[in-house]
C-alpha cells in the first residue's frame with residue numbers, strides 16, 4: 001500500500017487549480033478575487049515566465065498564469081504549467097466579447113462548450129471546420145455538473161448577470177455585423193467569443209485534466225467600436241467571479257465526472273493529427289485527487 005505524504009491526502013479541499021489568463025491585468029483581477037494579490041501570492045518560475053500561486057483558506061491551491069493573447073500562446077503556456085505541476089482543473093479566464101442579448105457588458109459567462117470557431121477551411125460550400133475535414137476536434141465540453149455548480153454559486157453571490165453557453169475561440173476579434181451573424185448562425189448557442197479557451201482546453205486534454213472557461217464581457221461582438229469596450233467593468237466582474245467560485249466543490253464535481261473534455265470526430269482517421277499525451281493519461285479517479 002503506497003504511503004502518502006500529508007500534502008498528498010486525497011480530497012477536494014486540497015484541489016489544485018490552474019487559471020490561465022491572457023494578460024497581467026486579467027491575472028491581477030483574478031488574484032484580487034482570490035485575495036492573493038501581492039505578498040499573499042508566491043511567485044513560481046516556469047520556463048518562459050512565471051505564475052502566481054495562492055493558497056486559499058479552504059485548502060485549495062490556485063495558480064494564476066498570464067500566458068499571452070491567442071490560442072497558440074495560451075496552449076503553450078498551459079502545457080508548460082501542466083508539465084511542471086499536477087492540477088485537478090484548468091480554467092481559461094479573462095475578458096470577452098458577448099453576443100447580445102444573452103451576454104451584456106459586465107456579465108459573467110461560463111462555457112458549456114469551448115469551440116474553435118475559425119479553425120478550418122473556406123470551401124465553395126462555406127466554412128468547414130477541422131472536424132468536418134477529418135483532422136480532429138474543434139470542441140471541448142466542460143463537465144455540466146461543474147458548470148451548473150459554478151453558475152449557481154455566482155448567482156447566489158450576486159456577482160451580476162451569469163450566462164451559460166458556447167464560448168467561441170477566435171484568432172481574429174470579430175469586427176463586423178456580418179461576421180457576428182455568421183458565427184451565431186453556425187453556433188446558435190454562442191454566448192461569447194475570446195481568443196484563448198480552445199488552446200487551454202487542448203493542453204488540458206493532453207494532460208488528462210478537466211478544463212473550464214469563465215469570461216466576463218467587456219464589449220459586444222459586432223461592428224468594431226473600441227470606445228464601447230468596458231475593460232474596467234469586465235475586470236471588476238472577473239474579480240467578483242473568482243471571489244465567489246466554490247473551489248473544493250468544483251473539484252469534487254469534476255472528480256465525479258472525470259476527463260477529458262474533447263469530442264473527437266466520429267470520422268477521425270486512425271492516424272489522426274491529434275497528438276498523444278506526453279505520458280500515460282491519468283485515470284479519472286486519480287485526476288480528481290486533491
Ligand SMILES: O=C(O)c1cccc(C(=O)CC[C@H]2O[C@@H](n3cnc4c(=O)[nH]cnc43)[C@H](O)[C@@H]2O)c1
Nearest residue numbers: 022069095096097173174193194195196219221226
Ligand atoms: O483593438 C484594440 O485596439 C485592442 C486593444 C486592446 C486589446 C484588444 C484585444 O483584442 C484584446 C483581446 C483579448 O481580450 C479578449 N477579448 C475581449 N473581447 C474580445 C472579443 O470581442 N473577441 C475576441 N476576444 C476578445 C481575448 O480573449 C484576448 O485575450 C484590442
